[in-house]
Structures are given as structure tokens and as C-alpha cells.
Amino acid sequence: MATLLELRRRVRSVKNMRQITRAMKLVAGAKLRRSQDAMLAARPYSEKMWDVLGELAATSEQEVTHPLLEEREVRHITAVVITSDRGLCGAFNTNVIRYATRALEAWDHKELQVVAAGRKGLDHFRRSKWDVETADDELLKSLSYPRAAALAQYLIELYETKETDAVYLVFNEFVSALRQNLVVEPLLPIRELPVPGDQSFREAARSYATTLVDHGHEHPGFSAIGSVATELAESMAEAAEFDGGAPQEIIDYIYEPSGQAIIDELLPRFVEAQVYQGLLESSAAEHAARMAAMDAATKNAEELIENLTLTMNKLRQEAITNEILEVVGGAAALN
Numbered sequence: 001m002a003t004l005l006e007l008r009r010r011v012r013s014v015k016n017m018r019q020i021t022r023a024m025k026l027v028a029g030a031k032l033r034r035s036q037d038a039m040l041a042a043r044p045y046s047e048k049m050w051d052v053l054g055e056l057a058a059t060s061e062q063e064v065t066h067p068l069l070e071e072r073e074v075r076h077i078t079a080v081v082i083t084s085d086r087g088l089c090g091a092f093n094t095n096v097i098r099y100a101t102r103a104l105e106a107w108d109h110k111e112l113q114v115v116a117a118g119r120k121g122l123d124h125f126r127r128s129k130w131d132v133e134t135a136d137d138e139l140l141k142s143l144s145y146p147r148a149a150a151l152a153q154y155l156i157e158l159y160e161t162k163e164t165d166a167v168y169l170v171f172n173e174f175v176s177a178l179r180q181n182l183v184v185e186p187l188l189p190i191r192e193l194p195v196p197g198d199q200s201f202r203e204a205a206r207s208y209a210t211t212l213v214d215h216g217h218e219h220p221g222f223s224a225i226g227s228v229a230t231e232l233a234e235s236m237a238e239a240a241e242f243d244g245g246a247p248q249e250i251i252d253y254i255y256e257p258s259g260q261a262i263i264d265e266l267l268p269r270f271v272e273a274q275v276y277q278g279l280l281e282s283s284a285a286e287h288a289a290r291m292a293a294m295d296a297a298t299k300n301a302e303e304l305i306e307n308l309t310l311t312m313n314k315l316r317q318e319a320i321t322n323e324i325l326e327v328v329g330g331a332a333a334l335n
Helices: 004-059 092-106 119-125 145-160 201-215 232-243 259-334
Strands: 076-082 111-117 131-134 166-176 179-188
Touching (some): 076 092, 076 119, 076 259, 092 119, 092 166, 092 179, 145 166, 145 179, 145 259, 179 201, 179 259
Parallel strands (some): 076 111, 076 166, 111 131
């Protein structure tokens, strides 16, 4: 059994640890507010990019071509796994790495490449059987749109040079300070997806990616855009049959100067915006997870201090009682 001196040292050590976890919780909370503001500011732009691109792809009467719309057999898949550079954030990194591993195993019949954004993911996948590339080392330390755009341009180059045939983002999406959603999101090629009436284009894309993770292959209702002038009616009918809902009403636009010029300008920006949004979502989710983990650690430290103090007081009481008994016994012996 621990001595009184050892218990005092343990209480002092746990109190010091509690101060550290409490300070880390406050720092994570401050960073969370900044990250959440940036993420919420960028989210409407990202969502609108999905809607505009989906509607443009579905309604343009022109034959529009672009390397990012090229339809080809998928032999090589690149997964961009977004983790954190630091730990002490609960199961944040473990969950995204486990989900990414599940996706990679579902696609194991393809050639696979992992682009790790975050040191934790890089350290893990370096020990795996898959080919691993690292993103900018300063990407998460100093997150900005130009750094995200540089990563997006690297992915675009991989696709345009046919070094890869499909690119997916795997990350934690911020929902609230206590909840994050694991997301696998298709990035390239940019596809025309069947969209039921109760879903957005982005939700349809994620449903498509989830189908790939769960089954390892595409549902026949999903097809690459390839030619933007594909027959929308068939695609929407397949969507309604596959998802059990009515097709979403599509809004057409008047294009100036042309649909092709808009596509050429919009597609690279779309890829950059989605990469940046994924990084922002992951950053906010990381700080939320760290704040929750440090809050739990602080409460555990306080509970441990209380238990150790109670044990220490019992030992002190026992020691005092023994001393009194010794004094009384000694006095009785003298008499």
C-alpha cells in the first residue's frame, strides 16, 4: 500500500496535470471559435459550388469537355486522408484512419495511393502496404486557401496526367463541439450523379462514395459526366428508383460567354474549394475533439484527486489513531 508521502506526491502530480489539461481545453476552445468561424464562412460557398456545378452539368445543351470530366476505367485511386499533426484529441485521428483503411480495403482490387494531410495519418500509413505521399508539411500549421489550392492543383495534375483515375477526400466533418461525422467525398472525376428530391448534389456525391466503401463498386445509377449533354431524364429516373424519392427539380441558366468557358473556369476552382473546405472542417473538428478530450481529462483528474485525498486522509487518521493507542498503551504499562 502507498505511503502517505507517496500519496501526497501523486496528488501534487495530478494537480499539475489538471492545470495543463485545463489550459489545453481553454486554448482548444479559443482555436475552435476561430476555426468554426472560418469553416462556417466558407461552407455556403462550397455548397453553392456543388449546386451550380451539378445543375450546369445536368442542363447544359452544349457538348462541354474538360480533362476533369473525362470518363475512363478506374484502375488507380488516390485517397486524401486528412488527420491532425498533434495528438491529445481523443479518437479523432483513430476514427478517420480506421475509416480510411476500411475504404482502402474495399478498393484493394485497384492500385491505391494515399495522400496524407497531417502527420498522424502520415505516420500510420507509412507502415501500411499502400503507396503514401505527404502534403505540404506546413499545411495544417498555417492553413490558408493558397496552401489548399496548391494541394488541389497537385491532385488535378495527377488526374490530368492519368497517374490516377479517381480522387476521394476522407475527413472528419464538423457538426458540433461534441460531434463529428466521418466523410468520404468524391473529388475527381467530377460526376453527374442521380439526385433525389430530398438531397443536395453534395449529399448525392457522398452517398455515391459511401456505396463504394460499403460494396467496393459503383451502383449502375451513377455515371461520370463525360458529356454534359447526357440524357437527364434517364439519370433522374434511376435516381428516383435507386433512392426511393422524386427527382430534384433542376434550374437552368443562361450562360455568358458560354457553358464551355464557365466549365473551364469553374472546375479547378471547384476542386480547390472542396479541398479547402475539407481542411477547414477537419481543423474545426480537431479542436472540438481536443477540447472535449481535455475537458474529460480535467474531470478525471479532479475525480482522481478527490479519491487520493480521501485515501490520504484515511491513512492520516489511521496513523493518528495508532499513535494515540501507543501513547495510551505506554501510559497503562507505566501504571
